[in-house]
Amino acid sequence: MNPALQGETKPQNVKTGISQKYRLLLYASPFLLLILVFGYFPLYGWTYAFYNYKPGIPLSSEQFVGFKWFLSIINNPYQFEEIKRVMTNTFAMSLLGIATSILPVIFAIFLVEIKTNWYKKLVQTLTTLPNFISWVLVYAIAFMLFSYDNGLINKIMIGLGFQDGNINYLASGEYIWLKMTLWNVWKGLGWGAILYIAAIMGIDQELYDAAKVDGAGRVRLMWHITLPGVMPTFFVLLLLSIANFINNGMEQYFVFQNALNKDSIEVLDLYVYNTSMVGNNFSFATAVSMLKSVVSVVLLFVANQCSKWVRGETII
Amino acid sequence: MHKTGWGDKVFSTVNYIGFGIFTLLCAFPFYYLFIQTISDNSLSASGAITWLPKGIHFNNYVEVLKVKGLSTAALVSVGRTVIGTILTVFGSAFLGYLFTKRKMAGRVFWYRFVVITMYFNASIIPWFIIMMNLGMVNNYLAYILPAIVSPFYVILVKTFVESLPEALEESAEIDGAIGFDDNKHFSRTFRERVGMYPTEYRTIHQVIEVNAE
Structure with a gap:
């Protein structure tokens, strides 16, 4: 008789005797170990935030300064104004980023409505191209197109008679938040849509057939089947971007910054770079990145709790 | 079966054109960069290359390939x-x-x-x-x-x-795709399918066998 048929009901593996819940953990353990080593061990570096750190000297012989660097973020009115300005930029960029994060969803939903296969593939391939170049190269492209002399856009605008002389698009700080967001959309839209397209491909075709039988038109199919099908993915990404609210990264803003637009382009990450790396103040940078991590994790769990209240399910 | 109405056609046309425009916006800068690289270097430096390459040559790429390492x-x-x-x-x-x-x-x-x-x-x-x-x-x-x-x-x-759907994995297990390491799970699935626990099934079976003899 088949040994499985003997009615043994304990959830134990016959060979090892380890119950299933620990066996699953055991399978995961090598990967959790990697996370421990590469995700958690380097965090001892946060102790540098409490020292007057100079690279090259062992930590034991550094000067202990307590919370000096944390307090230095807000310790005088001038500094406080700076932080206010930087945080305004950071919040603006993050809000615009979250507002535009719905665009890849729309892109994906409408792209799958294109029934000409070669056209769909062409669109998908070419729109992911910008994702594969770094921000430095994006700036190179921006420079070729928008530069003051010989820029393509200036030439076209003058040729069409919309403007009299060259305009220095890249230097002006006007609408810089909007411009940065547009570059972000240009670079990330096609790429961001891939995840949603994959999610749409995973939707059961029978749902569509059933709805068609019930007389649903194209728009109704999109609204009632495709959109709900991508929403789980969207909410996960939304949650992660909310947690990233104060981490905009610095590369994009670093390459686009100049003396004229600096006031409205300097986000927190760039500010930390400008003040600490350029000024060689490593401890200050560590203190800020420590605070950022704490804020992010708090935001993550707050957003997660909100998701539990609103949608009835948690994400992490 | 699927009727394409007037609204459907407008939808499709707008959709095709919309994606076409965005695709051009994404691809054109790359084309623009590329024609600069294969055009005559002095011409591209002076900004004379706009839509088509002039004085085509590939020396720039040959130079890149010569870089050591x-x-x-x-x-x-x-x-x-x-x-x-x-x-x-x-x-x-x-x-x-x-x-x-x-x-x-x-x-x-x-x-x-x-x-x-x-x-x-x-x-x-x-x-x-x-x-x-x-x-x-x-x-x-x-x-x-x-x-x-x-x-x-x-x-x-x-x-x-x-x-x-969770049922997918369960039915795959029943088909033997994964196998039953976990006897409790097996018992449960078995019960769902057969209507009784494996032990009950065995007992009944044995009873039937005994009776048949």
Whole structure:
């Protein structure tokens, strides 16, 4: 008789005797170990935030300064104004980023409505191209197109008679938040849509057939089947971007910054770079990145709790 | 069966054109860069190249290929991409899938343990010291090992697997795709299918067999 048929009901593996819940953990353990080593061990570096750190000297012989660097973020009115300005930029960029994060969803939903296969593939391939170049190269492209002399856009605008002389698009700080967001959309839209397209491909075709039988038109199919099908993915990404609210990264803003637009382009990450790396103040940078991590994790769990209240399910 | 009405045609046309415009916006800058690279260098420097290349030559690309160490660097990059991708997909998918198993001990805790590391940033010096202590400085593993588990992909895989109907896995198990390591699970599935626990089934069967003799 088949040994499985003997009615043994304990959830134990016959060979090892380890119950299933620990066996699953055991399978995961090598990967959790990697996370421990590469995700958690380097965090001892946060102790540098409490020292007057100079690279090259062992930590034991550094000067202990307590919370000096944390307090230095807000310790005088001038500094406080700076932080206010930087945080305004950071919040603006993050809000615009979250507002535009719905665009890849729309892109994906409408792209799958294109029934000409070669056209769909062409669109998908070419729109992911910008994702594969770094921000430095994006700036190179921006420079070729928008530069003051010989820029393509200036030439076209003058040729069409919309403007009299060259305009220095890249230097002006006007609408810089909007411009940065547009570059972000240009670079990330096609790429961001891939995840949603994959999610749409995973939707059961029978749902569509059933709805068609019930007389649903194209728009109704999109609204009632495709959109709900991508929403789980969207909410996960939304949650992660909310947690990233104060981490905009610095590369994009670093390459686009100049003396004229600096006031409205300097986000927190760039500010930390400008003040600490350029000024060689490593401890200050560590203190800020420590605070950022704490804020992010708090935001993550707050957003997660909100998701539990609103949608009835948690994400992490 | 599917009728295409007037509104449908307008929808399609607008859709095609909209995507066409955005695609051009994405692709044109690359075309523009490319025609500068193959045009006469002095012409492109003076901004004379707008729509079509002039004085086509490929010397710029020949010069690039002459750069020393380029082939080694390219090889390292390709190797890193191929090996790294395979291991990242395997590691992250495996871990993400395990996190969908509600029976796993401390599942929520370990999942969060992985996810929050996405938001930790310990700057480059402690990172370097860790790598040095692990003997991974100037070692190819430095590219591979830290990338095996990517919290972001773990989340994606978990979300995706959870969106699949659970019945799919159960029916696959019944078909013998996975097998029954867990006897409790087997008993439950068996009961769902047959209407009684395996022990009951056996008892009844034995009774029938005895009666038949």
